[in-house]
Amino acid sequence: KAGVTQTPRYLIKTRGQQVTLSCSPISGHRSVSWYQQTPGQGLQFLFEYFSETQRNKGNFPGRFSGRQFSNSRSEMNVSTLELGDSALYLCASSRDGSYNSPLHFGNGTRLTVT
Amino acid sequence: GENVEQHPSTLSVQEGDSAVIKCTYSDSASNYFPWYKQELGKRPQLIIDIRSNVGEKKDQRIAVTLNKTAKHFSLHITETQPEDSAVYFCAAIYGNNRLAFGKGNQVVVIP
Numbered sequence: 001k002a003g004v005t006q007t008p009r010y011l012i013k014t015r016g017q018q019v020t021l022s023c024s025p026i027s028g029h030r031s032v033s034w035y036q037q038t039p040g041q042g043l044q045f046l047f048e049y050f051s052e053t054q055r056n057k058g059n060f061p062g063r064f065s066g067r068q069f070s071n072s073r074s075e076m077n078v079s080t081l082e083l084g085d086s087a088l089y090l091c092a093s094s095r096d097g098s099y100n101s102p103l104h105f106g107n108g109t110r111l112t113v114t
Numbered sequence: 115g116e117n118v119e120q121h122p123s124t125l126s127v128q129e130g131d132s133a134v135i136k137c138t139y140s141d142s143a144s145n146y147f148p149w150y151k152q153e154l155g156k157r158p159q160l161i162i163d164i165r166s167n168v169g170e171k172k173d174q175r176i177a178v179t180l181n182k183t184a185k186h187f188s189l190h191i192t193e194t195q196p197e198d199s200a201v202y203f204c205a206a207i208y209g210n211n212r213l214a215f216g217k218g219n220q221v222v223v224i225p
Contacts, residue, residue, distance in 0.1 A: 042203060042217035056212050099146045099207055105157040
């Protein structure tokens with residue numbers, strides 16, 4: 001069974017640009033969550049999607065947005081990039097987001113903003 | 115708010131010794147507490163979890179204990195091995211079904 005797949009693995013962007021990250025969950029998983037990981041800050045929750053609907057949202061500015069498609073694949077978009085957006089962005093999937101089944105993480109997309 | 119704190123931030127242990135990491139949480143309604151291990155350059159992976167109706171859970175060399183009254187839970191690793199060197203994240207689920215993570219503990223096992 002294939003794991004959670006995130007593309008691309010690495011991205012370098014300049015301030016002011018926008019970026020789109022992609023996440024393909026494990027087959028059969030309908031919940032996709034996104035996290036930002038920075039040194040010393042741990043994993044900060046961005047948002048969670050289930051059946052194409054955003055079900056939960058963290059405390060990030062509106063420049064961070066996402067969506068989920070009918071096949072459960074999800075994309076995350078960051079507009080007007082800032083230097084502080086440099087981080088590892090992790091996607092995680094689970095069957096239904098209820099935590100009755102484990103959360104599985106992808107390898108992440110490392111975004112560098114210059 | 116959603117607050118999960120981990121102590122200590124870095125822990126060095128001799129191979130074969132035990133390691134203990136403690137986490138505290140703020141929401142008394144939290145009922146699910148997973149632990150994730152992240153090796154350098156790899157994805158976080160669930161290693162053990164515990165629900166609020168249980169006080170302790172073991173899986174080979176790893177155990178987790180939960181004290182709901184004090185609102186803290188701990189990860190215990192016995193007979194540590196070099197491959198246990200990693201960053202360990204604790205998490206707690208909050209009432210809005212969001213999983214809040216601690217900032218992580220770097221565990222270094224010295225051969």
